[in-house]
Amino acid sequence: MHVVQVAAENDALPNGKVGGLGDVIRDLPLGLARAGCSVSVITPGYGSFATGTNAHQLATVSVRFCGIREQLTVFAVKAPSDISGVNHLVLEHPLFSAAGAGRIYIDDGAGPFATDAHKFALFCVAVAEVLKNEIIPPFDVLHCHDWHAATLLLLRAFDPAYARLRQKDAVYTIHNLSLQGVRPLRGVQSALESWFPGLSYNYQAIADPFHADCINLMRTGINLADRVHTVSPTYAREILRPSNWTEGRVGGEGLEHDLQRADREGRLLGILNGCEYDRPPNRTAARTVWELIEESLDRWVTAEKGNQQAHYFALRRLNQWRNQQGPERPSLVSIGRLTSQKLYLMVQNMGDSSTMELLLNRLNPGSFIMLGSGDPAYSQFFTRIMQQHDNFLYLDGYAEELSAALYGFGDLFVMPSIYEPCGISQMLAMRAGVPCLVHGVGGLKDTVIDGKNGFTFGGESLTDKQYNLLIALQRAMTLYRGQPEAWNDIVKAAAAARFTWDKSITQYLTRLYRLR
Numbered sequence: 001m002h003v004v005q006v007a008a009e010n011d012a013l014p015n016g017k018v019g020g021l022g023d024v025i026r027d028l029p030l031g032l033a034r035a036g037c038s039v040s041v042i043t044p045g046y047g048s049f050a051t052g053t054n055a056h057q058l059a060t061v062s063v064r065f066c067g068i069r070e071q072l073t074v075f076a077v078k079a080p081s082d083i084s085g086v087n088h089l090v091l092e093h094p095l096f097s098a099a100g101a102g103r104i105y106i107d108d109g110a111g112p113f114a115t116d117a118h119k120f121a122l123f124c125v126a127v128a129e130v131l132k133n134e135i136i137p138p139f140d141v142l143h144c145h146d147w148h149a150a151t152l153l154l155l156r157a158f159d160p161a162y163a164r165l166r167q168k169d170a171v172y173t174i175h176n177l178s179l180q181g182v183r184p185l186r187g188v189q190s191a192l193e194s195w196f197p198g199l200s201y202n203y204q205a206i207a208d209p210f211h212a213d214c215i216n217l218m219r220t221g222i223n224l225a226d227r228v229h230t231v232s233p234t235y236a237r238e239i240l241r242p243s244n245w246t247e248g249r250v251g252g253e254g255l256e257h258d259l260q261r262a263d264r265e266g267r268l269l270g271i272l273n274g275c276e277y278d279r280p281p282n283r284t285a286a287r288t289v290w291e292l293i294e295e296s297l298d299r300w301v302t303a304e305k306g307n308q309q310a311h312y313f314a315l316r317r318l319n320q321w322r323n324q325q326g327p328e329r330p331s332l333v334s335i336g337r338l339t340s341q342k343l344y345l346m347v348q349n350m351g352d353s354s355t356m357e358l359l360l361n362r363l364n365p366g367s368f369i370m371l372g373s374g375d376p377a378y379s380q381f382f383t384r385i386m387q388q389h390d391n392f393l394y395l396d397g398y399a400e401e402l403s404a405a406l407y408g409f410g411d412l413f414v415m416p417s418i419y420e421p422c423g424i425s426q427m428l429a430m431r432a433g434v435p436c437l438v439h440g441v442g443g444l445k446d447t448v449i450d451g452k453n454g455f456t457f458g459g460e461s462l463t464d465k466q467y468n469l470l471i472a473l474q475r476a477m478t479l480y481r482g483q484p485e486a487w488n489d490i491v492k493a494a495a496a497a498r499f500t501w502d503k504s505i506t507q508y509l510t511r512l513y514r515l516r
Contacts, residue, residue, distance in 0.1 A: 002038045003513065004139045005029060006127055008120065008148035009104060010043045012079035012088060018104050019337065020424050021146060021175045024231070024273055026081070028508075031274065031501035033085030035509060040136050044123045045090035046104055047097025050075035058089070061129040065122050066189065067197050072126045074135060089136065091126050095119045116148070117183045117217065118190040124151035125196075128162045141513045142170040147181030150221035151195075157224045158201045171512055172225035174218070176421055177239055177253050178341065181217030182208050191215075209254050222258050228268045229512050231422035232443035236263075236270030238419070248345065248462035250419035250441075269511055272446055274501030275427040282432060284408040286326045292402040293318055293395065300397045306373055310383040310396035317386060317393045327367030328391060330480050333410030333434070335403055335425055338374030338382070344418040345439065345465055347381055355466045356382075360389045362470060366477070368414075371395045371406055408432040412455075412476055416469055420444045430454070433495035437472055439465065453493035 009022035012029075016022055029039040043049070050073075058074045073092045082088070096119055099106045106115045127149075131139065142165065144152055153172065156165040185207075186193040192206075192215045193199070205223040208216035222228050230236040239259050241251040252259050262268040297315055300306050321327045336342045346356040353361075360368060370382060373396050382394040395402075407413070413429035413436045422443035426436045430453065438444040440456035448454040455476045457468035479487040 001036075001140045001509075001513065002040070002137055003029075003032055003141045003143055004131065004136070005039060005041045005143050005145070006124075006149040006152055007041070007043055007145040010041055010049075010088065012041070012081050012086075013043075013049045013077060013090075014080075015048060015102055016043070016104075019176075020231075020273075020422065023424050024173075024175070025145065027274060027276060027501055028505075029086045030081065030083060031505040032508070033083055034502065035505050037085065037509075038137070039086045040089060040139070041086065042089045042091065042127055042130070044096040044119065045075060045092040047092070047094075047101035049077055049090040050092055051101075054078040055090070059130075059135045061091075061126050061133070061135070063122070063125045063129050065125055065196075066194055070122060070126075072122075074130060087136070089130075091123060091130075093119075093122060093126070095122055113181050113183055114188075114190040117181055118195070120148040120181075121151045121195045124149060125155060127152055128155045128159075128165065131165055132162055140168055142168060143173065144170065144221060144225070145173045146175045147179065147217035147221065150181065150217040150224075153224040154201065154206065154220050155196075157205075158199060159196070169226045169514065170224075171227045171229055172221040173229045173231065174222070174239075174421065175231060176341075177218065177255065178250070178419075180208075180219065180253070180255070182211065182214050183217070184214050186213075209257075216255075219255050219258055222255060222262060226267070227512055227514075228259070228262050230268075230270045231273045232420075232446045233270035233272065234445045235419075235421045235442040236268060238442060245344075245418075246462065248418055248459070248465045250341075271504050271507045271512065272443060272499060273422040273424065274504045275424065275431060275499050277431060277498060277500065282408050284405040286409070289402075289405050289409050290318060290322060292399070292405050293393075296395065296397060296399040296402050299399075306396040307376070307379045307383055310379060310386070310394055313383060313386050314393060314395055317390075320390065321367070321393070327369075327393070328365040330363075330366045330411035330477065331409065332363065332366065332368040332412050332414050332437075333406050333429075334368070334370045334372070334414045335406060336372050336415070338372050338378035340375070341419060342372075342415075342417050343378055345416045345462075345469060347378065348462060348466060350463065350466050354381075354385075355469060356385055357389070358470055359473060360385070360392055362473060363477070364391055367391045367393070369393045369395070369406060369410070371398065371403060373397050407434065410434050411480065412437055415439070415444060417441065417444065423447070426454075427497075427499055430494040430497050433491055435476070435490050435494045437469075437476055439469070447497070447499055449493075451490075453490060453497050 011017035011022035011026035420442040
C-alpha cells in the first residue's frame with residue numbers, strides 16, 4: 001500500500017515543526033513503513049528544506065494559479081530519520097519563502113490566514129499535479145492533514161483536471177479544529193475564486209457557517225474526504241457538541257453539524273496519536289537544568305527574541321534558586337505554546353486572584369517552571385506572576401534540549417488545556433517517569449488515568465474546572481508529601497504507560513485506510 005501524506009509541517013526535516021502536527025508527520029510514516037507500507041510525505045519547502053546536499057531535484061510542475069502559469073520544483077529530501085519505505089518530497093516556489101526562508105506560518109496583517117491560505121492553495125494544486133502526472137508512484141490512499149491541505153480535496157472533488165484522484169480513497173485528519181482557514185470566496189487575491197477562476201464548486205459543502213461569503217477550508221476537508229479522523233477517540237466525541245468557551249467547553253467550533261453528519265455516515269473516527277519509546281525513563285539533574293536555562297536565556301537575550309522583561313526576571317529567579325541550592329520540591333513543570341487552548345483556565349480569575357496565583361499559593365512549599373512562547377498578552381501575564389511569586393519561573397521561548405531536560409526534571413507535569421485533540425507533552429512527561437495533572441479532555445482523558453498514573457480534573461462550568469484543578473493539585477501534593485509509597489506507585493505507572501505508534505498503526509490500516 002502506498003500512502004501519500006500531505007501536510008504543512010514535517011519534523012523529520014530540520015526546523016520542519018511548529019506544533020504537534022510536525023511530530024505526527026515525523027512519526028506516522030515510520031510506523032506505516034514498519035507495517036509494510038510505502039509512504040510519500042509532501043510539504044512545501046519554505047526556501048529551507050531543499051537547500052542542503054540531502055536534496056535532489058525530481059521534476060518541475062506547471063500549474064494555473066490566479067489566472068497565470070506558475071512553475072514549481074519538486075525535490076526529494078533525505079531526512080536524518082529515514083528508513084526504507086519513507087520518502088520525503090518538498091515543493092518549492094518563491095511564494096513559500098516570501099516572508100523569509102524557513103518560516104512555516106505567517107501573521108502578516110493582510111487578514112486572517114491570508115498569506116498562508118494563498119501559499120497553501122498554490123501548494124495543493126501543485127500536489128494535485130504531481131499525483132496526476134505520477135511523478136511519484138501511484139497512490140492507494142491520499143491522507144490530507146488540517147486545513148492547509150484541504151484545498152487538495154476541493155480540487156479532487158470539483159476540478160475535472162484532477163478527477164482521476166477520486167479513484168482512490170482520501171482521508172482527512174483534524175489536528176486542531178479551532179484553526180479553520182476561513183477566506184473570502186471572491187473579491188481579494190487570497191480568495192477561492194481568485195486562486196481558481198472558473199472553478200465550479202458545491203457552495204453548500206464548503207461555505208463558512210458564520211460568513212456566507214467565505215470558504216471554510218476545515219469544513220471543506222471534513223465534507224469532501226471519504227473518511228475524517230481525529231487524533232484521539234475522546235476528541236472525536238467532544239467535537240460533536242457545540243462549543244461554549246464561557247463555560248470552559250470546546251467542541252465542534254461551529255462545525256458540529258457537519259461532524260455529526262460524518263459520524264452518522266460512519267466517516268468519523270478517532271485514533272490516538274502514538275509516542276516513540278526508544279529510551280528508558282531519564283531523570284535530569286538540577287545542575288543540568290540550571291545550565292540549560294542560563295544558556296537559553298543568554299541566547300534569547302542576545303538574539304532579542306521574546307519578552308526581554310521576562311528574560312530579566314527569569315535570570316533573577318534562576319540566581320535566587322541557585323543560591324537556595326535549588327527550588328523547593330515538589331517541582332511542577334509546564335511546556336507548551338502560550339495560547340488560550342493551553343492556558344485559558346490559568347489566567348481566569350476566581351474572586352480577586354487568577355487560577356495561576358491560587359495554584360502557586362497552594363503549592364508552597366514547592367515550585368513551578370513554565371517554558372513556552374506565544375500570545376504576548378499571556379507572556380505579560382506570566383511575567384507579572386513571576387515578579388510576584390518567588391516559587392515561579394517563566395521562560396519565554398523554546399529550546400529543544402532544555403525542553404527535553406525539563407520533561408525529566410519535574411515531579412508533576414501540569415497540562416490544564418481547555419481542549420486537547422491529542423497532546424504529546426503528557427506522553428513525553430510520562431515516558432520520563434513524571435506523572436501529569438491534566439484537564440480530562442481529548443487525548444488527555446485517553447492517556448492519563450486519575451489516581452493510577454496521574455491526576456485529572458473536570459467540571460460542568462468554568463468555575464468548576466478552576467476549583468477542581470486546585471483540588472486535584474491538593475490530592476497530588478497530599479500523596480507526594482505524606483504517602484510516598486502511593487506516590488511512587490503512580491510514578492511507576494506513569495513510566496510504564498505505553499501509547500505506541502505500532503498500536504495506532506493497526507487502527508490506521510484497518511479503520512482509516514480500510515486495508516483488509
